[in-house]
């Protein structure tokens with residue numbers, strides 16, 4: 398082995414938001430292992446604080462940002478984000494090629510089941526754990542055995558086969574193009590951005606996250622229900638729920654708190670029916686519209702409001718009865734069910750929403766904690782509050798948010814913490 402003095406030394410920053418974390422890096426073997434332990438800790442501690450699971454994540458984050466591969470555990474000694482447990486895992490992998498705890502976790506039936514169930518739409522680790530304790534072993538059993546399922550879980554279970562298969566970039570891009578064409582007809586000048594993992598350069602993901610806005614503030618009001626009605630006419634909607642925005646004026650105050658919610662924007666969360674063609678070839682949206690059964694704009698959409706848009710609650714009731722999600726899932730289809738989130742932000746908050754919805758989740762945790770601890774500023778997906786100046790700081794692009802926070806700009810593909 399090379400003497401430690403000749404090996405590259407880690408020089409890292411205190412916060413993950415102060416450095417670039419690319420998607421592909423040199424320490425995959427360690428990060429994959431640490432993230433298994435992160436997940437295990439998250440499952441065990443679900444409902445409690447996430448300190449243990451986050452410790453593994455922070456260690457993995459440092460490793461992802463290094464321009465070289467760790468070849469000797471002494472290289473990570475004294476790194477505050479790489480604790481004893483993580484160091485042990487790295488040491489074992491360096492020596493044996495694997496870490497016993499990780500291998501055992503992956504083989505553990507409880508872990509496998511909680512992991513499987515917590516990927517179901519509408520099911521989190523807490524519910525997944527309850528199911529496992531109740532003796533549920535498979536998705537098919539969950540469908541039969543579990544009672545009091547909400548609409549998300551019912552549809553999530555019925556379409557689990559479709560949904561467990563990752564969304565590919567081409568599908569996300571085709572869906573974005575089709576939705577953009579529809580959106581543009583309803584509201585010319587509308588901004589439609591594919592966010593989430595795809596914006597960070599991932600080539601697949603568990604869902605499609607679309608953020609909308611309009612440069613003329615106020616124009617975004619009532620846009621989402623109109624768009625949804627139109628998409629429904631285009632046979633793109635399977636099921637979903639539109640949530641009203643819930644920030645009101647509070648978002649402008651210093652006491653504003655997202656309290657467990659990711660944010661308070663108006664949003665639609667649901668499943669869309671993506672034509673199977675979407676995964677094979679680039680779609681021309683104008684041609685796609687021509688192919689759809691109803692080519693004409695939907696009458697009445699112009700005056701549609703959030704309260705008018707309720708087809709999904711009807712569908713939810715429907716799936717308690719006979720024309721169940723299950724029977725729909727089992728017939729041959731020309732489409733695949735996909736998880737889609739649609740979010741709309743007033744333009745004055747748009748770049749904060751963009752930053753938040755681009756993620757990663759860990760990047761958000763880090764940059765928000767950094768803002769609070771290092772700068773006494775409160776960053777959310779709605780804005781940035783400076784407590785010293787007692788005011789909200791506007792931003793006309795993402796770069797300005799980093800400037801407000803005295804951070805070097807990190808492009809989306811470098812936010813893969």
Ligand code: DCP
Nearest residue numbers: 593594602603604606753754755756757758761
């Ligand atoms: N987000 C967050 N906190 C959450 C959930 C989401 O900050 N509890 C933000 C960061 C995410 C973004 O929203 O990157 C989109 O959420 P997803 O769960 O879709 O995450 P990704 O798009 O990053 O992952 P995937 O590629 O699997 O969809």
Ligand code: MG
Nearest residue numbers: 593594604606
């Ligand atoms: Mg996503």
